[in-house]
Amino acid sequence: MLTGLLVQFEQSQWWSPERLKAQQDRQRASLLSHAYDKVPYYKAPLAEAGYRPGREVTDEIWSRIPILDRQVLAEDSSVLKARSMPKGHGRTSERSSSGSSGRPIKVVITELATLFRDAGVLRDILWHRIDTRGKLAAIRGRSGAAYPKGTGQESWSPVVRSQFETGPAVALSSTTEVPKQALWLQRENPDHLMIIPHNLFALAEHCRKEGIKLDKLRGVSTYGGVVRPEDRQACREAWGVEIYDVYSAEESGYMALQCPLHEHYHVQAEAVILEIIxxxxKPCAPGQRGRVIVTALHNFAMPLIRYDLGDYAEFGEPCDCGRGLPVVRRIHGRTRDMLTLPSGGQVSPVFVNDAFKDLPVRQFQIVQDAPDHLEVKIVQAPDYRPEEQEALIREVLSERLPADYAMTFSYHDKIEHTPGGKYFDFRSLVSNPE
Ligand SMILES: [Zn+2]
Structure with missing residues (x-):
């Protein structure tokens, strides 16, 4: 099935925008019909927007469907679960994430939706001609791969192995201090690196200053944060290689991949409808920044229709590579600083993913305002009980932090994006004082 989908992707990327839109229109009609019948949450708003079962879903009706706030997902995602599913969508599984704007969320997705995500992973490899026969090194959180050993496996992943010949993969926890990450990479000498952008920048800068070359490295894949021009520059200067960025979210899967010829992105229009308003x-014109509203077209277990992801982005003009997939010129989304250790070293703050996962927290942000102090900012949900939850958060953070930090909690009505549209779930006034 995955092979079939990939073959279909190879063709549909060259379709005209009109043909892609027609295909999306068909898929959104079946998504709405399912949501209307099987997800009570949607019935009234869809009817109010003018939706009638069996009738055409026009753009006008679509634009009247209310935006789905992340809060619905953060507070009680069960209201969005379908009571039953059509045949052929497979089993369901649950995923959780700290969310784009510091809002912890849980989603349920089907095997069919997973198939579209997997096809995105493989399309990225095809677009950037990544040679999977080489060695992959990943520096990431939550893998339990501590320095100096890290972990290793025989292939890049079961999904990659199902379609391509693959070399081995090694992983290191991104809570490792940057100089040790560099030593580990030197020793592993990978062909390809996968890493979160803020960690990449610190690592590339360190390697440039110390003259650490990775002579086999051919490219770097990034995900899970905003890639800035200076990240691309740092990567070229340190190792002479390019970044291939992916725009994805746990809620919606792969939304956009970097064009094979340019630094902008192509919307994965076969899998999602991506609006910028x-x-x-109202829809934004190319070059105009607005909120990202996404509809995952194939996840019928928990339909997310016109879901406000909490990111900002702008569309671009059609691409000269010939692909009909819409162009996103810039994404301003979640971002992080590095955590500074009391000793002066820096590590990636991956711990923020875990501390708030199952708590009644609408939004959070951790701010490091001194080498040994963190302020934990919280927007509470109704069930939040400070004494109880503060103790829990302290416990998880202390367990995961690489050194001792004093913590202060503060409570807010809302935690804002920066004027540039970025959201910091971890901000360090020590490592990044601006
Ligand atoms: Zn292109």
């Missing part, structure tokens, strides 16, 4: 809810 202004303050009044």
């Amino acid at each position: 202004d303050e009044a809810g």
Whole structure:
């Protein structure tokens, strides 16, 4: 099935925008019909927007469907679960994430939706001609791969192995201090590196200053954060290689991949409808920044229709590579600083993923305002009980932090994006004082 989908992707990427849109229109009609019948949450808003079962879903009806706030997902995602599913969508599984704007969320996805995610992983490899026969090194959180050994496996992943010949993969926890990450990489000497952008920048800068070369490295894949021009520059200067960035979210899967020829992105229009809207809810023109609203077209277990991801982005003009997939010129999404250790070293703050996962927290942000102090900012949900939850958060953070930090909690109505549209779930006034 995955092979079939990939073959289909190879063709549909060259379709005209009109043909892609027609295909999306068909898929959104079946998604709405399912949501209307099987997810009570959607019935009234869809009817109010003018939706009638069996009738055409026009763009006008679509634009009247209310934006789905992340809060619904953060507070009680069960209201979005379908009571039953059509045949052929497979089993369901649950995923959790700290979310794009510091809002912890849980989603349920089907095997069919997973198939589209997997096809995105493989399309990325094809687009950037990544040679999977080489060695992959991943520096990431939550893998339990402590320095100096890290972990290793025989292939890049079961999904990659199902379609391509693959070499081995090694992984190291991104809570490792940057100089040790560099030593580990030197020793592993990988062909390809996978890493979160803020960690990449610190690592590439360190390697450039210390003259650490990775002579086999051919490219770097990034995910899970905003890639800035200076990240690309740092990567070229340190190792002479390019970044291939992916725009994805746990809620919606792969939304956009970097064009094989340019630094902008192509929307994965076969899998998602990606809208960018202004303050009044109207579609933004190319070059105009607005909120990202996404609809995952194939996840019928928990339909997310016009879901406000909490990111900002802008569309670009059609691409000269010939692909009909819409162009996203820039993404301003979640971002992080590095955590500074009391000793002066820096590590990636992956611990923020775990501390808030199952708590009644609407939004969070951790701010390091001194080498040994963190302020934990929280927007509470109704069930939040400070004494109880503060103790829990302290416990998880202390367990995962690489050194001792004093912590202060503060409570807010809302935690804002920066004027540039970025959201910091971890901000360090020590490593990044601006
Ligand atoms: Zn292109």
